Amino acid sequence: MAPKFAGAVRKTLVKAGFDPLLVTVPAGETAKSLSSVQACYDRLALHRLERKSFIVALGGGVVGDLAGFVAATYLRGIDFVQVPTTLLAQVDSSVGGKVGVNLKAGKNLVGAFHQPRLVICDLETLKTLPAREYRAGLAEVIKYGIIYDAGLFARLEHDLPRLLRREPKTLAAVVARCCEIKADVVGQDETESGLRAILNFGHTIGHALEAISSYGTYLHGEAISLGQIAATGISARTLGLPAREANRIRLLFHGAGLPTRLKLTTAQRRKLFQAMRLDKKVSGGEIRFVLARRIGRVEWGQRVSDRLIHEALDAIENR
Numbered sequence: 017m018a019p020k021f022a023g024a025v026r027k028t029l030v031k032a033g034f035d036p037l038l039v040t041v042p043a044g045e046t047a048k049s050l051s052s053v054q055a056c057y058d059r060l061a062l063h064r065l066e067r068k069s070f071i072v073a074l075g076g077g078v079v080g081d082l083a084g085f086v087a088a089t090y091l092r093g094i095d096f097v098q099v100p101t102t103l104l105a106q107v108d109s110s111v112g113g114k115v116g117v118n119l120k121a122g123k124n125l126v127g128a129f130h131q132p133r134l135v136i137c138d139l140e141t142l143k144t145l146p147a148r149e150y151r152a153g154l155a156e157v158i159k160y161g162i163i164y165d166a167g168l169f170a171r172l173e174h175d176l177p178r179l180l181r182r183e184p185k186t187l188a189a190v191v192a193r194c195c196e197i198k199a200d201v202v203g204q205d206e207t208e209s210g211l212r213a214i215l216n217f218g219h220t221i222g223h224a225l226e227a228i229s230s231y232g233t234y235l236h237g238e239a240i241s242l243g244q245i246a247a248t249g250i251s252a253r254t255l256g257l258p259a260r261e262a263n264r265i266r267l268l269f270h271g272a273g274l275p276t277r278l279k280l281t282t283a284q285r286r287k288l289f290q291a292m293r294l295d296k297k298v299s300g301g302e303i304r305f306v307l308a309r310r311i312g313r314v315e316w317g318q319r320v321s322d323r324l325i326h327e328a329l330d331a332i333e334n335r
């Protein structure tokens with residue numbers, strides 16, 4: 017995002033008496049690598065950044081995770097500020113302090129917990145975001161409604177057209193509420209020993225879908241849209257999520273232009289289950305799910321049989 021916004025940020029920093037150094041990385045997930053980390057360290061060292069210096073992570077979640085990890089480790093940790101420029105980064109990745117990079121063996125395998133000193137969400141930046149990226153961010157927004165706030169969910173249903181038009185007032189209220197929810201959850205369980213797991217609603221199947229399509233077919237938001245819809249089906253079967261609420265969930269994803277159906281071959285299904293078992297969130301080889309009892313109320317650590325997962329996938333299969 018350097019070409020779009022770096023100039024304005026630099027000006028502001030200079031005006032405030034700082035001496036900023038601009039470090040850029042190529043767009044895309046590949047920038048979240050140890051070689052980028054190394055390149056950043058070298059630039060910081062050359063520019064003689066000190067313990068009291070700070071990093072501004074200006075960009076999407078990739079930049080936030082990478083710059084945050086550099087900040088967490090350079091000189092054993094310096095301050096950093098998140099200035100997220102995608103909807104996903106504004107409502108999710110910039111808040112909560114999880115930072116890190118990918119290895120060949122998998123996503124986010126190296127990282128730290130390092131809280132930003134400040135998160136600045138400038139909604140103006142979202143104006144240039146491609147429609148597909150924007151909708152992908154909405155998948156996380158809808159997630160907050162399902163896991164924590166039935167009122168937010170109802171508001172999303174009501175305000176969806178305005179939200180899709182990126183109407184500033186609606187967007188401001190929704191982004192603020194999502195950040196509040198994330199901060200609230202993380203504030204109660206920073207290192208994910210319990211409650212924080214609810215943020216993974218839809219992510220067990222979603223991550224596995226991303227992994228078996230080699231991170232190519234679906235954006236993260238699209239994969240977790242399908243994951244949330246599958247988890248909704250499982251919730252209806254196991255926790256008694258009312259059919260009417262399950263329908264509202266499907267309709268909202270559909271209305272937001274997110275994928276709600278998928279077709280997997282038998283071989284892809286097998287790979288999907290393998291990928292779910294490899295996921296970081298598996299403990300003792302057992303796949304655990306976050307499931308909804310009602311919209312706004314979920315439970316984590318739920319055991320689900322393979323059969324139920326298959327049935328939930330059957331139910332959303334494209335025919």
Ligand SMILES: NC(=O)c1ccc[n+]([C@@H]2O[C@H](COP(=O)([O-])OP(=O)(O)OC[C@H]3O[C@@H](n4cnc5c(N)ncnc54)[C@H](O)[C@@H]3O)[C@@H](O)[C@H]2O)c1
Pocket residue numbers: 017043044045048075076077078079081101102103104105108109110111112113114115123124141142143144145146149236
């Ligand atoms: N740390 C966490 O808690 C957490 C949570 C969720 C996701 N993540 C991570 O976030 C990353 C995904 O973040 P993302 O969805 O923001 O993707 P991203 O950072 O790759 O950004 C998506 C694309 O949009 C471009 N872009 C960014 N801002 C723009 C703007 N304002 N206008 C036009 N284009 C813009 C980027 O250059 C990129 O090409 C993943 O690596 C994921 O693992 C981290």
Ligand SMILES: [Zn+2]
Pocket residue numbers: 108156219236240
């Ligand atoms: Zn997510």
